[in-house]
Amino acid sequence: MGGASTASRPDAVERRLPPEPASVGEARRLVRDLLVASDREDLLESGALVVSEVVTNALLHAGTPIDVAAWVDGTGLRVEVSDGSPHLPARRRYATTAGTGRGMLMLESVVDDWGVTRHDRGKTVWFHLTDPAANAERQELQEDEAPARRTTAGDVVRVELLNMPLLLHAAWQEHAEALLREYLLASLDDESDINPIQMHADATDAIAILEEQVPRADVAMDPDELMAGATEPFVSLPAVVLEVPLASVPHFRTLSDAIEASIGLARTGRILTPPTQPEVRAFRRWLCTEVVEQARGRSARPWSFATTTADPLTEPWPWDMSTVRTAAGGLIAADETNRILAVSREALDILGYDDPTQIEGRRLVTIIPERYRQAHIAGFTLHLLVGRQPLVGRTVEVPALRADGAEVLVDLVVTAEKMGNGRTLFLADIRRV
The missing domain is CATH 3.30.450.20 (PAS domain)
Structure with a gap:
């Protein structure tokens, strides 16, 4: 578990937790014990729910030690969760049936106020709970609350993604995040030299860089508008330039390897996320290879559907054609x-x-x-x-x-x-x- 509490006040607690699954339960117990001791049992359910989600996100997306600080005052409960990742939490624009991407929606719907602050060691996500019956207006996270990540010319590499397919990237990203989450859960009990939590954190670091810098295609889902708008050249860009921190470059190789392993588990039925299309797999290999190879000095190579090949048909189809x-x-x-x-x-x-x-x-x-x-x-x-x-x-x-x-x-x-x-x-x- 984590180290000893550094807080001396009975209405406050601080704890550094290791990047392990048990830390989610430890953070939940810290908040529950604090609320009980402070006679604020009315906030138990909401406080335990939200701190579980925020610490889980830190565990999955950072893979670093997690600092939890919480205190109760006259206005209610305030919790701060700090980790070593610079990437801000973002609301995913996924379908309501998606198996991931709802954490920020839940946070916004439960708490009275929340925010995030970047600092030299990573970031801190905080939230505030007052009266659980109140229907206060939720405050949106403002860009000026989070100072831009400071970089210099020497600690990033510029990567050009030529002929970037925006729709394909969005579909791949949603599929990749679902695969990675299930792969992590399936790998926690495996005996291996690979730390699945660190691997997941490294892979999601690469996805976060793409999420922050790759534009989204603005395509309506109405069937009539979809047919008119979802065509080339409106769903691709001639070039997208990424600024990738040098420390994150190897994470793109980790991302590709983790997705490949996830697809193998999906084919054997160990995870439920379906294997994806050959074009999507080819796009992921191209994307990750471009980052890794351009960081080594190779020139950019454009994406093309023409290089995609399908696996040969080997299994008999269970239906009379x-x-x-x-x-x-x-x-x-x-x-x-x-x-x-x-x-x-x-x-x-x-x-x-x-x-x-x-x-x-x-x-x-x-x-x-x-x-x-x-x-x-x-x-x-x-x-x-x-x-x-x-x-x-x-x-x-x-x-x-x-x-x-x-x-x-x-x-x-x-x-x-x-x-x-x-x-x-x-x-x-x-x-x-």
């Missing part, structure tokens, strides 16, 4: 890896193919015009991860890419069917407009 191949309409069946499994005769005619073997086994992006591919991969990833489905079950008019490179306009309806064993069958009904 002959019903698609013999269907009267234009049907295309695909799996959760975006691989085309079967195509009807009419769909072949619409797409300009003579034989099913010319297209079956290939990726769906084969028939999607290039300007829509990023949006398709990002949307497909978030559908599998959190169930986001703005276009599933709706008739939309889209261009399809024919075998000769020309485009044909089709009415498209996509349905998804869970098949068991983590498999999902996607059926696309296409009809020439």
Whole structure:
């Protein structure tokens, strides 16, 4: 556990806690004991809940010793949690069904006031609880409360990310954070020379640098606006320049290795987050490699979908594909890896193919015009991860890419069917407009 308390007042406590899971419970007990001793049991539930969340975030994202200070005065409870990470806590803009990213929303909804201060050793997150029944207006964190992180030309490296796909990055980041959290939980009991908490902290340091510096694509989720706005060149930037602290450069390699290990656990069923698309894995490798290699002096290399390759189809599909191949309409069946499994005769005619073997086994992006591919991969990833489905079950008019490179306009309806064993069958009904 942590060291002895340094506070001498009965209404205050300070404790330095090690970066271990047990420290969350220790911090919770410190706050509960303080509130009981101060005759403020009315704040027990809220105080224990919030300090657990803040200390958990420090544990996962910093991996350093955690200093907890709490005191009770005439206005209520104030708690300060300090760690060695310079990254500010940020509200994630993830779906409501996401498995991570709700900590800041919970903090804002429970406390009366909160904030964060950067200092030379890292940062301090503080919160204030008064009357739990009060519905006081919540104070937003202001940028001027947190002085900008001071760097000099010698302690950062400038990294150029060329042809940066913003939608793909946002989908990858949400998927990566879900994978990392589950990987940490699955690894805590493993006997290994690797410290899973430190690995998670290093990996999330890299993600935090990206979150702070990579812009987000402003794309509406309304189906009609989505089709108009989620196309190239509006969802990519010619270049994004990162300033990466030299000490954080190795964390990008850790991030890539941790995600690769997480995907392996997902394939074996040890964690529930689904494995992601080949394009998303290729993007992560490109992104992390660019940071590491440019820090060594190599010139920037642009991102391209063209370098993506899919794993070969090895497992038999648990469904009779002959019903698609013999269907009267234009049907295309695909799996959760975006691989085309079967195509009807009419769909072949619409797409300009003579034989099913010319297209079956290939990726769906084969028939999607290039300007829509990023949006398709990002949307497909978030559908599998959190169930986001703005276009599933709706008739939309889209261009399809024919075998000769020309485009044909089709009415498209996509349905998804869970098949068991983590498999999902996607059926696309296409009809020439």
